[in-house]
Structures are given as C-alpha cells and as structure tokens.
Amino acid sequence: MKNEIIAGVDIGGTKIAVALANTDGELLLIARFPTRLELGPHSILDQAVEEIERMSVELGARPSAVGIGCGGPLDRRRGLILSPPNLPGWDEFPVVGVVERALKVPAVLDNDANASALGEHRRGAGRGFSNLVYLTISTGIGGGVIIGGELFYGVCDGAGEVGHIPVLLDGGPSCGCGARGCLESLCSGTGIARRAREHLLAGAQSPLLSDRADEITAKLVAEAARGGDALAQSVWDETIRYLAHGLSSVVVTLAPEAIILGGGVASAGDQLLAPLRRLLSERVKILPVERMQILQASLGGDSGIHGALILGERALGNIPKG
C-alpha cells in the first residue's frame, strides 16, 4: 500500500479530537477542542474540517480518507448519527456525507467504542491478540468485540453492548437503555457515584465522602478507598463484584484472549484490575481465567482517535459523495 495521509475525527459529547497519520500508523499531528454543543452539528463539523485543512497545510499533504468515531446510536452503513444521548440535536445527521463533501475524500463512520476497541487492538494493549473484548467504563459503559483480528458487529451492529449485560436478576437502578440492573447502571462512573451517594443518604458514615456528597464522582470514590475510607472501599468492592459477575458471562461465552478496560474508571489501574482478576477466577471455575489477559487500555484517552485513523484507512478507495 502506498503511504497516504489519513485523517481521524473522534467526536465526543465534551471534546473532539482531530488527527492526521500516515498509513504506517504514525500519528503526525493531533488537535483537541471542546464540543460546543450549542453551535449545532454543522458548525462543529466545520470546525473539525477547518482543523484538518489547517493541519494539511502544516504537513504539506492532504488526507486521502477520513475515519470518524462518534457516540451511538448511529448507522455506519448510511453514515448517519441517530439521536445520540450525548449529542443532542444530532438526530439523523449525515456526518459522512457532510465530511465527504467538505474534504472531497471518502469517509467512514463507526461508534466510539468500536473505534476505541480497534485502536487498542492495533496500537494499544490489545496488540498481538486475535480475539478480545474492549470495554470503556466512563459516564456509561460501551464495548467492542474483536474476533479473528477484526471488529465483530452482529445483528444491527449490536455486538459489544456489554454495558447492558444484566447483573441483577430483579430490579436495580434504571439504566439509560430503559432496563434495570444493567452493568452500566451499576459500574459506570455515574453508577458508582450514584451508589456512593445513596449510601450516604441512607446514613452511612464516611470521613472522606460525607462532606462532599454533592460532588461525588467515581474518581473520588476510588481515591477515598485508597485513603482508607471504609464506605468508599465497600462501594468500590461492590463495583468490582458486579463487574466480575458481568464479565464472567463474556468469559464463558467467548473465552477471549484478552479483556481490555479503558475509560476514566479503568484509569484506577490495579486498584480495579487486581481484585477483578481474582474475582473472575473465583467465579469462573470451568475455564482457566489466568490464561486470559485482563488489561488496562494503554492509549488512554487516545484509543478513540487511533481507532478513527484506522477506520479512515478503510475508506481509502471509496467514492466520496459530493
């Protein structure tokens, strides 16, 4: 393959990353800016396109294709964003067409969790594995499944929705999907913070959390647990118990070579991973869990933009609209 320039765009609810890379996978230029939702999708994409044009001038070379990762739901075949909860006003927005018309090169779209799975698989903690499951644990829980070295999509591109593995047989917190007791409702950053607040409201004592009840985040819970706070530790332990329960299903169904955890909550590193590995081994007796790698994502917040760049390579040779 001739070495060409690829552009990647990673569109999140709070920030957007834009990058140029070559087809050897070298990241050449990257820029980040906040998602000014009030501007609407057209102006936001104009910003991204201008950034790509500016970087092309700086580099002295234009991209031959663009890969776009974005929060779902979306229709990657038609290149449409469908009413994503973190991008209000983007309903049925034809992001691929808009980018193709602006840059006159082909573009492809996929959801951000799939893009991150791809990024980690090719350039991060997942290198060298054929089969892996990636989870991003942040505001919500998203996921992507790599099988035989490629993204596995399933019916309606639904594979990898591991945030909606049911953990509780009955009840549990309402999840964004409309069900109750899903992994996301319990173990996402939002879910962890909610559970800590509920304990405080129920009268639990916590030297490190009690006077900060209004600003509790998963990060604060993790910090307080490290600081010896018993309530925070119990919320953290419960998180890992739920996560191990949910991931046990993934382990026995796919026996993946690796499970890779990204997103803000996974940045707790071994505070999360060490007890998770232990509980998974205790819970799954039928398989040698120690033969599967339970790893932290290694590209941090850049899994998504790396994935978008890899997606972009797949657009090479497509015919752009407009």
Add this chain to the structure above:
Amino acid sequence: MKNEIIAGVDIGGTKIAVALANTDGELLLIARFPTRLELGPHSILDQAVEEIERMSVELGARPSAVGIGCGGPLDRRRGLILSPPNLPGWDEFPVVGVVERALKVPAVLDNDANASALGEHRRGAGRGFSNLVYLTISTGIGGGVIIGGELFYGVCDGAGEVGHIPVLLDGGPSCGCGARGCLESLCSGTGIARRAREHLLAGAQSPLLSDRADEITAKLVAEAARGGDALAQSVWDETIRYLAHGLSSVVVTLAPEAIILGGGVASAGDQLLAPLRRLLSERVKILPVERMQILQASLGGDSGIHGALILGERALGNIPKG
C-alpha cells in the same frame, strides 16, 4: 471435492450413535447402541469400530475419515478425552489414535456441544446463519458458538461454555463446575427437577407432582405445567426467567443472528421458546431482539451425529496414526 464416505461417532454417557454419510452430506446408514460403561473405553470403541466395518460392508464402501463427538473436557488437538464426568474411566483416553489405528483413516475429535452446534448450523435450524449460539439443555447445559460460519473456540477451546454464565449474584445451587448459581445449575434438566423437588420438600402443594416427588424430571415439570399445575408452572416460569437473564448477556455481547436451543428440555418447544422470546425482549432494551431468531434445534437427538460427520470431512487428507 470428490464424493467420499465419512464415518461419524457420537459418544454419549448413555448411548452411542455411529453413521456413514457421503461428502454431499447425505446420511447413508446410522446405528445406535447403549454405552455399556462397565466395559471400559477400549471395548466400547471396539463396538463402534465394528459397527463402522459392518456398515461399510453393507454399503460396499469404506470411510475415508472419521469425526468423533464426545462429552468434554477433552483435548481436540491431541485427540484425548480428559476425565469427562459422564464417561468415568476414560481419563486421558486417546480416542483419535485408537480409532485411527483400528480403521487406518484419519479421525478428528471435538466436544459434543460443538459437534451439535455444527450439525444444527449446517443441516438443522441454523442453516443460512453466519453467526449463532447453540445451547443444549439436557442433564447439563453445553454450548457452541459459530462465528463467520465456523466454530469459534477461544482460549483453551473454552468458548461456548454458556452453561456457566452466572445467573445469581450470590449463592444458588452448586454447579458441576465448582461454582454456584450458574445457568446449568438452575436450568438444566437436573436443575429444573431439583428446584421442583425443593419446593415440594418445603411444603408446596402440587396436585400433579406431590405424589411423584421421587421421580420428578424436567419433562414431568413441563407436562404438569401444561396440565395446569400451579407449582410446576411457577418452576417453569422461573426456569425461563433464569434462562432469559443468562441469554441476555449472550445477546448484548454478540448480537447473534440466532440462538438455537437443543437437548431434552428444549423439546418443550413453544412452551419454552414463546415466553423466552418475550422475556428476552423485555430484558434487552438496547437491541432489537426481534431481529434475532430464538429457535428450537431441528435435528433433535441427531444434531451430534450430524456434527460428527461434518467434523469427519475435516479429517480428510490428514495422516492417520498407526
């Protein structure tokens, strides 16, 4: 491919099936006999080999390869059976080597659930699907995963162990695997019968089950539920609730085109499938479950022997031992 004769052997704890087919997939001859465990593995395999020889004479053609399906755990690469619970005395038994030496043709081995998944995929309810999950619900719960039209094995061939999806977060009945509260411990034939007996022992009234407490089977529970017995109906409903909970994890992880249920418990047909489809749709809100097929296996007790014959085709061209 030249049309050749393939032999299949499906070794179960209570019976063995032996068959000859051609490489067009036509079943030519089939025989079944009880597994006389007291004879030990060598004599039992001698019987199977003699049956293949007898059928070859009847057909006027010898097989070019043999496929063997057998209860696990086993090592398909080395062709060894490893201490399977339903075949006592078969520890480290080199079934592939023994068959190859006896018949002078190559043989391959896989576990019975994978063989059945393959059988249903190629010749049963799974025809035409690329991605599916097969479950056999009988004494235990086994499974096989087909991805991209082929068996997916995972680390240590562990994929498809869906009987060990955890359903209960805490406690629950002991499972054969050593854990508690697995799908198998609750929803296998054994698990269903155990739950019914426990309700009776706890004093529950049941016109159709109370006087048969010692002979309760899942089949009897299903019949009594159809007959209007309230306790049996509640045990049956609970079964489907557990099953829907466990399969929800499979649905959101893989979004398979089909989930195919075989084994004795699945022979209840729509008494199982109709409420299962409904509960899965209620539980999984993030994906359109109605786009996935939840089907009964269509080869009945012959899924395994069909799968063994398909496995046999893969041995063609291998070099036999001895």
